[in-house]
Amino acid sequence: MEGKEISRAVIKRLPRYHRYLDELMEAGVERISSxxxxxxxxxxxxxxxxxLNHFGGFGQQGYGYNVEFLYREISxxxxxxxxxxxxxxxxxxxxxxxxxxxxxxxxxxxxxxIFDNSPQVIGKTISGVxxxxxxxxxxxxxNHEVSIAVxxxxxxxxxxIAERVVSCGVRAIWNxxxxxxxxxxxxxxxxxxxxDSLMQLSYRLSALPEVKNG
Amino acid sequence: MEGKEISRAVIKRLPRYHRYLDELMEAGVERISSxxxxxxxxxxxxxxxxxLNHFGGFGQQGYGYNVEFLYREISxxxxxxxxxxxxxxxxxxxxxxxxxxxxxxxxxxxxxxIFDNSPQVIGKTISGVxxxxxxxxxxxxxNHEVSIAVxxxxxxxxxxIAERVVSCGVRAIWNxxxxxxxxxxxxxxxxxxxxDSLMQLSYRLSALPEVKNG
DNA sequence: TAGATTGTTAATCGATTAACAATC
DNA sequence: TAGATTGTTAATCGATTAACAATC
Numbered sequence: 298m299e300g301k302e303i304s305r306a307v308i309k310r311l312p313r314y315h316r317y318l319d320e321l322m323e324a325g326v327e328r329i330s331s332x333x334x335x336x337x338x339x340x341x342x343x344x345x346x347x348x349l350n351h352f353g354g355f356g357q358q359g360y361g362y363n364v365e366f367l368y369r370e371i372s373x374x375x376x377x378x379x380x381x382x383x384x385x386x387x388x389x390x391x392x393x394x395x396x397x398x399x400x401x402x403x404x405x406x407x408x409x410x411i412f413d414n415s416p417q418v419i420g421k422t423i424s425g426v427x428x429x430x431x432x433x434x435x436x437x438x439x440n441h442e443v444s445i446a447v448x449x450x451x452x453x454x455x456x457x458i459a460e461r462v463v464s465c466g467v468r469a470i471w472n473x474x475x476x477x478x479x480x481x482x483x484x485x486x487x488x489x490x491x492x493d494s495l496m497q498l499s500y501r502l503s504a505l506p507e508v509k510n511g
Numbered sequence: 512m513e514g515k516e517i518s519r520a521v522i523k524r525l526p527r528y529h530r531y532l533d534e535l536m537e538a539g540v541e542r543i544s545s546x547x548x549x550x551x552x553x554x555x556x557x558x559x560x561x562x563l564n565h566f567g568g569f570g571q572q573g574y575g576y577n578v579e580f581l582y583r584e585i586s587x588x589x590x591x592x593x594x595x596x597x598x599x600x601x602x603x604x605x606x607x608x609x610x611x612x613x614x615x616x617x618x619x620x621x622x623x624x625i626f627d628n629s630p631q632v633i634g635k636t637i638s639g640v641x642x643x644x645x646x647x648x649x650x651x652x653x654n655h656e657v658s659i660a661v662x663x664x665x666x667x668x669x670x671x672i673a674e675r676v677v678s679c680g681v682r683a684i685w686n687x688x689x690x691x692x693x694x695x696x697x698x699x700x701x702x703x704x705x706x707d708s709l710m711q712l713s714y715r716l717s718a719l720p721e722v723k724n725g
Numbered sequence: 726t727a728g729a730t731t732g733t734t735a736a737t738c739g740a741t742t743a744a745c746a747a748t749c
Numbered sequence: 750t751a752g753a754t755t756g757t758t759a760a761t762c763g764a765t766t767a768a769c770a771a772t773c
Contacts, residue, residue, distance in 0.1 A: 303718070304739080306740065306741090307740095308715065309711060311710065311711070312704070312706065312707035312710040312711060313707065315710065316690075330753085330754060330755085331754075339691075341742060343741075343742050343743065343744090344740095344741065346754090346755065346757085347740095347756090350756060357749060357755070358747070358748045358753075358755040358756080359748070359749045359752070359753045359755075360753080360754070361753085361754065361755080374714065374717075375710045375713055375714045376713040376714055376716060381713065381716075390608035390611045390612075391605075393604065393608070394604035394607070394608040400689070401706065401709060404706065406713075444716065445709075445712065468716060469713075469716040471708070476530075479553075483719055483720065485712060487711055487715070489703070489708050491612070491703065492615065494703050495615060495618075496525065496526040496589045496618070497523060497525070497526065498659065498683055498699060499589055499595065499620075499659075500588065501683070502659070502683040505699060518763080518764075520765090521764095544729085544730060544731085545730075555766060556766095557765075557767065558766075561732090561764095561765080564731090568731080570730075570731050570732080572730050572732080572772045572773045573729045573730050573772070574730070575730065576731090
């Protein structure tokens with residue numbers, strides 16, 4: 298999309314800008330300076346300007362940034378202007394929870410199928426989405442436009458399942474399985490390792506200065 | 512706990528070391544060099560040694576690291592040697608999914624209560640954990656040892672709920688609400704912003720070179 | 726002892742912040 | 750025009766990698 302490679306640090310911040318701009322729009326704010334936004338977001342104004350300028354000059358000297366325009370531009374950068382079909386593989390607790398997430402649909406991420414191998418869930422419908430037999434995974438992908446595969450399966454089977462979806466042409470995997478996936482091809486993987494997050498919290502809690510409680 | 516402050520980048524990598532060491536133990540590997548571990552983890556050996564030495568010299572020249580010993584040490588560093596009680600606030604889909612997570616319990620994170628405000632879920636039991644009225648939140652915390660509060664509530668109420676648990680002495684919040692919490696005191700907050708993660712995936716998918724498909 | 730590999734210091738790289746000229 | 754604020758270059762800071770002496 299862009300000429301030079303954008304660093305991972307910058308990409309990580311984009312959704313946060315998106316969220317703050319969304320809130321500003323809701324609050325009816327029309328324009329904002331990098332300085333004011335920096336106060337709200339607890340980052341430096343310099344970083345905001347630096348980040349945004351990776352993608353283009355969205356502001357105007359002496360004025361700042363038009364909130365709605367910037368929001369739209371960041372939405373486009375994030376690829377939120379096009380609807381993206383998702384399939385969820387693994388109809389367990391998280392799989393079901395994700396299928397129920399209305400906020401994803403709002404941003405253009407539409408779940409069109411859930412796959413599992415358990416007869417207990419196959420045939421059910423979650424949030425209007427059918428749970429199908431994983432045996433039909435390949436057939437389904439070949440007959441539908443699937444942009445993102447969400448993996449909520451046990452880590453033991455995650456690499457195989459990843460292989461299967463990638464070989465059908467899926468190029469984005471949202472991985473909730475607690476294992477690293479190494480896919481050679483041009484595929485993007487985003488990991489949500491919940492227990493890693495919890496362990497970091499645990500570390501930071503332990504590292505907190507002791508409270509003097511009686 | 513330690514003298515000098517450990518950088519966030521290092522802390523983020525600790526759970527990953529923990530996981531790889533766990534797998535090595537299961538595979539019956541007794542010792543490992545930073546070099547071999549670096550190959551498996553796709554990081555530099557230098558980084559591994561540098562990271563570990565923030566916490567102490569766990570290795571031995573000419574030998575490497577004893578897998579089980581290192582695993583135990585990292586567990587301790589992460590605070591996994593002590594059981595930590597959690598409460599989940601918000602008995603919706605994710606709240607319920609998290610309560611069902613067996614792998615947390617395995618690492619010493621035990622959910623002892625779920626809170627909600629909806630009569631439809633109050634009184635239910637999820638994975639053996641009772642769902643209670645949020646009105647009883649303060650009383651419960653005062654009568655139990657609660658280390659971590661998990662927030663799976665709508666973002667509109669998240670800041671208030673955070674305030675409530677913090678004022679009862681809870682010092683760690685695992686925040687799933689899609690909003691930033693700014694707590695002044697000595698409280699640690701770890702955010703799991705699922706839609707941020709999904710948007711990053713979406714960006715990276717959009718930035719992928721186009722495939723020439725017919 | 727010789728070989729291997731750590732612990733640690735020094736060099737490099739990249740990301741963040743500061744500064745300011747350009748310009749609305 | 751004067752004032753404000755961006756876009757962008759330069760300076761600083763921190764994190765990663767390389768190198769090697771210490772040592773098992």
